Amino acid sequence: MRILLIKPKATLPTVLALQGFQCLEPLELGYLAAVVPAGHEVRVLDLRLHRFPDWTLKRELGHFQPDLVGFTAYSHESGHLKRLAGLVRRLLPKTRIVVGGHHATVAPDDCNIPALDYIVRGEGCSPFRALIAALTKGAEPEGISHLLFAGDRYDPAAAAEWPRYPDPETLPLPRRDLWNARAYSCIWACENPRHWQVLFPPVAMARTSYGCKMVCSFCIVPLLCGGVHQPRPAEVVAEELARIQADHVYFSDDENFIDEAYGFELAEALARRGVKKRYFAWTRATTVLHSPELLRRWREIGLDGVFVGFEFATNQELKAACKGGTVAHNERAHETLRQLGIACHAAFMIRPEYGHAEFARLRDYVNAMPPAQCSFTVCTPSPGTADYAAVRPGFWCGDAYELHDCMHPLTPTALPLREFGGLFARQIAEAGRRHPLRVQRHLTRPWELARIVVADRQYQQAFRNLYRDYPRELWD
Numbered sequence: 279m280r281i282l283l284i285k286p287k288a289t290l291p292t293v294l295a296l297q298g299f300q301c302l303e304p305l306e307l308g309y310l311a312a313v314v315p316a317g318h319e320v321r322v323l324d325l326r327l328h329r330f331p332d333w334t335l336k337r338e339l340g341h342f343q344p345d346l347v348g349f350t351a352y353s354h355e356s357g358h359l360k361r362l363a364g365l366v367r368r369l370l371p372k373t374r375i376v377v378g379g380h381h382a383t384v385a386p387d388d389c390n391i392p393a394l395d396y397i398v399r400g401e402g403c404s405p406f407r408a409l410i411a412a413l414t415k416g417a418e419p420e421g422i423s424h425l426l427f428a429g430d431r432y433d434p435a436a437a438a439e440w441p442r443y444p445d446p447e448t449l450p451l452p453r454r455d456l457w458n459a460r461a462y463s464c465i466w467a468c469e470n471p472r473h474w475q476v477l478f479p480p481v482a483m484a485r486t487s488y489g490c491k492m493v494c495s496f497c498i499v500p501l502l503c504g505g506v507h508q509p510r511p512a513e514v515v516a517e518e519l520a521r522i523q524a525d526h527v528y529f530s531d532d533e534n535f536i537d538e539a540y541g542f543e544l545a546e547a548l549a550r551r552g553v554k555k556r557y558f559a560w561t562r563a564t565t566v567l568h569s570p571e572l573l574r575r576w577r578e579i580g581l582d583g584v585f586v587g588f589e590f591a592t593n594q595e596l597k598a599a600c601k602g603g604t605v606a607h608n609e610r611a612h613e614t615l616r617q618l619g620i621a622c623h624a625a626f627m628i629r630p631e632y633g634h635a636e637f638a639r640l641r642d643y644v645n646a647m648p649p650a651q652c653s654f655t656v657c658t659p660s661p662g663t664a665d666y667a668a669v670r671p672g673f674w675c676g677d678a679y680e681l682h683d684c685m686h687p688l689t690p691t692a693l694p695l696r697e698f699g700g701l702f703a704r705q706i707a708e709a710g711r712r713h714p715l716r717v718q719r720h721l722t723r724p725w726e727l728a729r730i731v732v733a734d735r736q737y738q739q740a741f742r743n744l745y746r747d748y749p750r751e752l753w754d
């Protein structure tokens with residue numbers, strides 16, 4: 279069979295603007311490609327890299343004539359996914375079309391459309407392998423767990439069951455030979471960068487584990503992984519990282535260091551193999567405080583920065599979100615990271631209910647923090663969570679999947695939408711002045727500086743124009 283795996287391009291200006299700072303490998307498609315047996319031809323088409331995605335897709339379909347097309351999609355890409363699937367169906371009516379990935383996992387009903395044949399939920403390697411085996415024999419893929427038929431055979435009862443993640447030992451090593459590694463990069467922060475340091479190096483993405491033991495109420499991960507953190511075998515990860523060409527690796531784990539013993543085991547496996555990379559990981563403030571020695575060890579083997587969900591500037595909000603940490607934890611973790619020489623990316627959330635006072639409170643808080651790279655999203659519960667079910671009746675745009683990028687409020691804002699977006703943009707601009715590179719006046723290559731200035735301007739603009747992504751009657 280000829281198999282084409284596709285990652286759609288976002289349509290929301292916010293996500294497109296975010297891509298100015300980071301565009302990472304389509305790792306999910308590399309995993310799927312790795313289970314395609316020899317004898318089949320597989321290609322990856324990352325439409326994020328193309329200016330005219332529809333035209334690119336049509337050209338690829340014409341040249342490659344795939345027998346099976348696989349789409350991945352986040353919820354905000356769901357509209358585009360459906361349109362592209364319709365295009366494939368029209369141009370190649372005999373081609374089978376399967377969708378998987380995050381949107382299919384959390385909203386299978388929304389994927390039950392005539393343009394799709396199969397819906398895969400949760401980790402896709404095993405169902406995808408079984409699907410190919412069935413189609414190769416000319417049979418329908420019967421009885422494959424986590425695979426649903428779209429159309430008449432759609433099974434709502436099976437769709438109501440939450441898929442479970444498999445033993446990570448069963449995962450293959452992802453194929454990275456199917457894309458141009460140099461096309462993927464992200465802004466790379468370190469605590470004490472050298473002058474003229476490359477700010478947008480080529481970056482590979484890798485997964486060492488899935489899941490998290492915590493239960494933050496807005497987050498989908500506890501539901502996806504049943505509150506369990508499952509690491510991949512350390513030697514296998516070390517083997518994968520040793521083969522990666524890029525010097526910089528962005529981990530796609532939900533929480534990299536929550537399992538202290540595993541964190542040390544992986545660090546030693548990497549050190550033993552002499553793997554020398556720069557790393558960026560996601561962790562919790564409470565993990566930093568619980569395991570500073572682990573972070574120190576990772577700093578020694580190349581950890582440059584961590585993304586920490588600070589979420590809110592008040593204990594009341596942190597408690598309401600069941601974050602399991604306080605503002606003091608965040609502040610102490612930030613201090614610990616700075617002492618260890620690890621850059622802190624502090625991520626905050628803004629709630630739709632914020633008025634002028636709450637925006638001012640957050641601004642004052644961030645302005646008073648020691649220098650950090652800060653980012654802001656809108657607190658948006660994930661489809662599938664209890665928080666989502668609770669707020670859903672108040673949505674102002676139907677199911678709102680296409681606005682689900684954690685940057686668009688899904689429920690009415692206290693301030694007029696236009697003003698909300700303006701204050702959001704102001705928050706981004708002010709926090710940008712507290713970025714360590716700006717505070718320390720680091721010398722930057724002029725073309726990289728220009729890239730940051732342009733990306734920053736587009737990002738702020740996307741928030742100023744946020745209201746335009748909604749029906750006109752909601753603008754003011």
Ligand code: B12
Pocket residue numbers: 288293296297300301302303304305306307309310348349350351352353354376377378379380381384398400401402403405406485497498499502529530531532655660661682683684685
């Ligand atoms: C790493 C990560 C990122 C990275 C990189 C993503 C990338 N490649 O561009 C960064 C930080 C850039 C990022 C950005 C964003 N992210 Co993100 N991200 C994640 C995270 C933590 C892991 C995703 C990942 O890469 N996992 C590793 C890969 C290998 O696994 P996977 O994607 O799950 O794929 C497997 C299965 O899903 C399945 N599968 C996937 N596709 C397909 C297709 C087929 C055909 C089949 C059969 C199976 C299949 O098999 C795959 C193989 O193992 C998840 C949380 C999570 N636990 O899923 C959030 C998550 C996916 N992100 C999310 C969001 C909202 C975003 C942003 C919009 C957030 C923002 N405002 O900044 C942006 C948008 C980026 C974009 N361009 O669209 C949401 C999606 C929610 C939703 N309902 O869609 C998640 C779930 C987190 C959350 N808040 O709930 N993200």
Ligand code: SF4
Pocket residue numbers: 490491492493494497498499500532533562587
């Ligand atoms: S927000 Fe982070 S710490 Fe909380 S459950 Fe999700 S992954 Fe875990």
